[in-house]
Amino acid sequence: MKRKSAEDGAARAGLPGPSGELLARLEGIYQDFHANPELSMQEHRTAGIVAAWLRERGYEVTEAVGATGVVGLLRNGEGPTVLMRADMDALPIAESTGLPYSSRKTGTDRFGQPTAIAHSCGHDMHVAWLMGASEILAANLGAWRGTAMMVFQPGEETGQGARAMIEDGMIRRFPKPDVTLAQHVMPLSAGRIGWRTGTMLSAGDSWEVTLFGRGAHGSMPQKSVDPVVMAASAVMRLQTVVSREVAMTDSAVVSVCTLRAGMNENVIPDQALLRLNIRTFKDEVRTRVLAVVRRILEAEAAASGAPRPPEFSVLSEFPLTRNDEGATRKVVAALERHFGSDRIAEISPASASEDFGLFGTAWNVPTVFWVIGGIDPVLYEEARKAGRLDELPANHAPNFAPVVDPTLRTGIEAMLAAAGAWISPLTDTAANRAH
Template structure:
């Protein structure tokens, strides 16, 4: 199986146009978490067409495809499928115009604003290449398409639906994400890569009154305002300057008019941490500060805390990451780099944890290199380069898709064709 990566990738030229069409179709037809029925159907059809054993409807809309070629390791590769409630503003000819009705009956626009359509298209392209090149590898490929990553419940839904009994235990789990770096960029990182995330809703109770008679009220708006200010000190004054963490109050809701003091105020906030002890400390500090402000404002009852969602940290296995980094160096040469610590969050790690398997998660770039280089020279990357979740986020189709397929091939074959690993750059 010498030169297995090159052998598998010889089919990429013939496959490219189909992958691009598949990607454009996904981008134009985004679906929110646990509603990815059309996407799942297209994925399942593509996998069956090239010989995979397919199971659908796992955790509502999850899909797995299994392909075995003799004895050998089992490699699981994961892509997330869901989109976001964002109105697209990219100007692309295949831009989304999709709207859906949410649970409250409100029409919402939907867009692939995080690049999950890239992930799905690349994993489908990978699956097709592996099926066409079965003599180049040995073992089992498990292509897993996960729903509802954005809500943080898709991986858990698949696990609770019996995922671990549906496929062999993987020897390694692999995943990637497109980020606002130049297209062609690939990067790995050992250890902590993505943060844990906790979202909270806090209700502060007051006593309502006429706006002209504040002495008759306990004003929850003032309490909420003081909480917002005081909460900023959790990171700046309670953690060491070298300890990475983020605390953002993203929403304040209170009152209905200018001359009415309401009886409650609601804060929604998000916390990002990398260390379990720091996470515990920050969450405890939030409760301490809010309760103190409520007591200081003479609130008639204790504040209420509701945990809306929680994402685990993504901590890459060292051996698995080192193996992938060597494979990328051989395939991409100097374009293979070390990734920076990211404050984004993922639920992907719940899947390998459920199997008791090691995993590694890497990133690829998706921004036109000329646009990125120009912004870098001007020092305006944060202003000129749209990031994930922006209505203007639109990965350039190539070389992003080719790169995403090549990374999956190179990484998977580090296990499925281990003798292929070589220090010499092959630059496919």
């Protein structure tokens, strides 16, 4: 691949968008990732592909950062360091999109259970975006100054990946960035971009809870302490946490996503297992909700005469994703210069959660996270007019997959525009003149 030198004055007009040839190549790569998803902390194939891609384009590549993470550095003279992140992992879900490149992969999840695997959150698109941005940066060295740090992160879905990379010495092993940037495909109209300052995404807590009973024959329930009834009662009572324990001026989500007990129709089991997911936007609300959930589960066990209290284990913890105001305004200005203000809109906080903010916290630098639409614009507009936006496939649904065009191009151009707000000399000059 021919690389333009840092002295190539013609390239100083700014970073170009992806060519048709690059988009076609990346579409094939995206489809390959989609058809070959890998679960959290198991992203060996994906990591190998992106590491080879970065090396071919002149990046200094470090693999196996926090298990399967990949960090690529492209140093291009004096200037800011910009961290750009893409998450790589897929979900334990059976895909139902019907796409010709649908996943048929299976594997073993973190609980040791066999499962289907699908990229039902869009991380395959994120990887393709960052690969495209990495090529354009490498091919246009005359258009920018500084260091591009490309981070391909494992284990976002389980909240393990960012922590694993940090615990593996990421902060001391790589240059301190001036800003950390990430973007996520969401069920907005494709080609549109959503942003906000301050709280962007909720905190997320997932627990596994084991309720203990006493087993018996199904014909002799009086001899049992039935954990199925205990669990059912607890699930119903947990529905009151938000409606009766959280003020109307605050918000929270409490979802029981797994309830498992027993194997046979005539055997009352001795245990029931619940897995819960909790989302909050304020630290004090999070503290209260977690305490209330624990109180309800312990009280239901006691009311049932359980032989022992429930056991609680933490499956994941996601911090609030908070966007730095100054850095976010800088990104938004760059996006509006590139796309026009009609495609960029401020949005409300989302109840999804991310571990990306841990990088900014660990380095004590600004974090900026924004979202990009992936729903076919015609279908989105039809659903909007019909008042049926909630029926469109969303992240983590088995039928969710972004349309490739214009989602792929938009994500590449958005990341380059955002990074360019720091590393492009002409952008900085223009911004200084504007002030």
